[in-house]
Amino acid sequence: MKLELDDIQHYLLTRPNARIAQYDFLTFRNPESGRNWISALLHTVGNVESVLKSEDTDMRWVTIAFTYNGLKALGVTEECLSTFPDPFKQGMSARAKMLGDTGENHPDNWQDNITSPDLHAVIILFARDRIERDRCVKEHRKYLVKNPGVEILSTLLLEAIPPFDYVHEHFGYRDRLTTPVIEGMNVTPSPGSHPPSKPGEFILGYPDETGEIQPLPKPEILTKNGSYLAYRKMQEHVGRFRDYLKSNGNTIEEQELVAAKLMGRWRKSGAPLVLCPDKDESEVGWDDNKNNNFDYAEMDPHGYACPVGAHIRRMNVRDKSVSGIMNRRLIIRRGGTYGPHLPDDAPEDGADRGIAVFAGCADLSRQFEFLISVWSNDTEFMELNERDPFCGTQDGTLDFAIPKRPIKRKLKGIPAFTNVRGGAYFFLPGIKALKYLSDLR
Amino acid sequence: MNNKEWSTPKAVAISKDTKDWEKGRYGPVPPKSPSCYGFSVIAKVKPGREQVVRDYGKTIEAAIKGDPNVLAPLKLHYLKWVLFDVGSGLHFMYQGIFDTDFDKYVEDAIDLFNKTGISTVFENFEDWPEDWRTNVPAVSKFFHEHQHNSFLEYGEYPFVSADEIKKALKLKASFEDMLDQMQ
Ligand code: HEM
Numbered sequence: 001m002k003l004e005l006d007d008i009q010h011y012l013l014t015r016p017n018a019r020i021a022q023y024d025f026l027t028f029r030n031p032e033s034g035r036n037w038i039s040a041l042l043h044t045v046g047n048v049e050s051v052l053k054s055e056d057t058d059m060r061w062v063t064i065a066f067t068y069n070g071l072k073a074l075g076v077t078e079e080c081l082s083t084f085p086d087p088f089k090q091g092m093s094a095r096a097k098m099l100g101d102t103g104e105n106h107p108d109n110w111q112d113n114i115t116s117p118d119l120h121a122v123i124i125l126f127a128r129d130r131i132e133r134d135r136c137v138k139e140h141r142k143y144l145v146k147n148p149g150v151e152i153l154s155t156l157l158l159e160a161i162p163p164f165d166y167v168h169e170h171f172g173y174r175d176r177l178t179t180p181v182i183e184g185m186n187v188t189p190s191p192g193s194h195p196p197s198k199p200g201e202f203i204l205g206y207p208d209e210t211g212e213i214q215p216l217p218k219p220e221i222l223t224k225n226g227s228y229l230a231y232r233k234m235q236e237h238v239g240r241f242r243d244y245l246k247s248n249g250n251t252i253e254e255q256e257l258v259a260a261k262l263m264g265r266w267r268k269s270g271a272p273l274v275l276c277p278d279k280d281e282s283e284v285g286w287d288d289n290k291n292n293n294f295d296y297a298e299m300d301p302h303g304y305a306c307p308v309g310a311h312i313r314r315m316n317v318r319d320k321s322v323s324g325i326m327n328r329r330l331i332i333r334r335g336g337t338y339g340p341h342l343p344d345d346a347p348e349d350g351a352d353r354g355i356a357v358f359a360g361c362a363d364l365s366r367q368f369e370f371l372i373s374v375w376s377n378d379t380e381f382m383e384l385n386e387r388d389p390f391c392g393t394q395d396g397t398l399d400f401a402i403p404k405r406p407i408k409r410k411l412k413g414i415p416a417f418t419n420v421r422g423g424a425y426f427f428l429p430g431i432k433a434l435k436y437l438s439d440l441r
Numbered sequence: 442m443n444n445k446e447w448s449t450p451k452a453v454a455i456s457k458d459t460k461d462w463e464k465g466r467y468g469p470v471p472p473k474s475p476s477c478y479g480f481s482v483i484a485k486v487k488p489g490r491e492q493v494v495r496d497y498g499k500t501i502e503a504a505i506k507g508d509p510n511v512l513a514p515l516k517l518h519y520l521k522w523v524l525f526d527v528g529s530g531l532h533f534m535y536q537g538i539f540d541t542d543f544d545k546y547v548e549d550a551i552d553l554f555n556k557t558g559i560s561t562v563f564e565n566f567e568d569w570p571e572d573w574r575t576n577v578p579a580v581s582k583f584f585h586e587h588q589h590n591s592f593l594e595y596g597e598y599p600f601v602s603a604d605e606i607k608k609a610l611k612l613k614a615s616f617e618d619m620l621d622q623m624q
Contacts, residue, residue, distance in 0.1 A: 325549050328548060
């Protein structure tokens with residue numbers, strides 16, 4: 001079944017060379033202004049085909065997605081709304097307890113009005129640089145002036161941090177090494193990566209890994225070619241993280257090893273510990289034919305190289321006996337870093353910084369919620385009595401085991417290197433669906 | 442598992458009231474008991490299907506023989522399948538003891554049920570959703586609705602997981618091996 005690339009928003013399937021992105025979270029004070037706003041912006045929304053074809057000349061990179069309350073506010077009927085899945089209807093904050101967002105990570109502590117029932121939509125503006133971003137933001141403000149019933153609840157600015165020669169987050173880990181490949185996109189997965197996923201794992205209306213097309217929520221014109229986006233805003237406590245490395249490693253080399261053990265990859269090059277257990281090897285990290293060419297079950301069953309609780313080993317178990325359906329637990333990660341860079345030698349300055357993850361999938365519960373509630377936050381995972389050191393809820397009471405002969409080493413009392421500061425579920429409709437929404441009466 | 446909890450047998454009476462139970466992705470989750478997690482699912486067999494259901498015993502025996510580790514992700518201790526009729530028609534009882542709550546790995550379970558032929562046996566029971574291949578929430582609902590919670594659970598070696606038992610047995614075997622080598 002051929003992908004309707006001209007009807008799918010570009011956000012999950014392309015990766016235009018944007019360094020900066022503004023995310024405006026919006027509310028519709030009345031249905032008409034919401035619809036008019038969509039209608040006016042429709043020509044700026046990029047589809048996969050157009051963005052792939054002319055990334056340099058055609059920078060129509062706008063993306064629009066809606067919450068359940070947003071679809072309701074635009075006038076989608078109750079009858080149709082009732083056919084959407086529960087997680088989307090309830091929203092992320094209503095499911096916080098199940099996800100494991102407790103204590104400091106509780107939605108009471110989330111920012112940006114993100115838990116407000118008035119949160120209806122997000123518009124994402126990608127740009128090459130700040131000047132272009134400012135132009136886009138100004139343009140968008142014009143649309144808002146024309147549609148005064150559409151208001152900004154909050155804004156999130158994502159921007160690459162220095163050094164700019166490689167993509168990394170505030171703790172210094174190289175990022176964007178792994179991503180699912182989708183059948184029909186003509187991309188060959190790098191060695192060791194998952195075989196191409198059936199499109200239905202990420203886009204509604206296509207066969208998924210079971211071979212079946214899941215029934216679409218109604219009306220089909222609204223949901224065909226759409227995806228769900230799970231948004232997670234995570235503050236990163238960089239000073240705390242660096243202090244922890246220092247108190248658990250006497251030399252720079254030891255500290256780097258501790259950092260690598262927590263992640264499963266070396267910070268600078270992203271080289272996987274399974275292939276480079278003792279020291280970073282940039283030839284491996286920078287070689288896409290090597291940096292995912294490993295598994296855990298055969299190559300490192302006990303975790304002597306990559307601890308069983310390391311972030312990338314929890315998020316992608318690469319072992320059939322842990323999950324036989326890893327191909328159904330994948331997400332497409334989008335987003336980036338927010339807040340100012342903290343230079344290596346600078347003390348913690350208290351500034352708000354972190355990452356925003358937008359996880360694209362076809363089934364919020366099976367894919368995103370499973371990763372967070374079970375593999376990130378379940379202390380019973382692999383009988384570790386741990387949580388994920390980066391995306392799990394931590395408060396200093398849990399340890400992190402580093403398997404080692406003759407006896408394992410324990411990193412004691414993992415503090416909250418991160419905190420959840422926001423989250424929401426969005427539906428990212430296809431292009432025809434946007435038109436349908438703008439035409440609702 | 443902390444220190445020597447396993448060495449003291451333990452029983453726990455479980456209240457009928459489930460309102461304080463944690464919510465999983467698909468519904469309330471029973472707390473872990475001294476006999477780990479588990480369920481007792483009871484469903485009515487469609488008329489005339491007894492032999493078909495019984496024959497599945499062999500099918501599944503063969504599936505596990507072919508790939509002994511096929512059910513590993515479910516973290517199982519035991520499965521027991523029982524057919525009984527106490528005057529209200531033939532019923533099927535499916536009891537499983539797991540180290541992880543069923544809700545967490547329900548999609549893995551459904552996939553494995555499909556692979557090993559367990560799902561097809563469920564087609565012989567009343568209320569099994571027709572769209573079980575695609576509808577995880579409906580399958581999960583079936584399990585929740587047909588699950589009968591224990592009011593008492595007992596563990597001779599409480600909270601011990603199958604992995605821990607296997608580790609202990611492996612250790613014992615290697616220890617014996619070591620003693621042999623030292624003769
Ligand atoms: C502050 C929090 C986080 C940090 C610092 C972080 C960092 C990283 C890094 C550096 C990688 C390795 C690069 C790569 O494989 O592309 C990675 C991989 C990954 N992360 Fe995170 N991440 C965070 C939160 C999350 C969250 C919230 C999710 C889930 C929604 C997530 C899911 C994943 C997945 C699925 C992978 C790929 C693993 C693999 O395929 O081997 N991460 N993360």
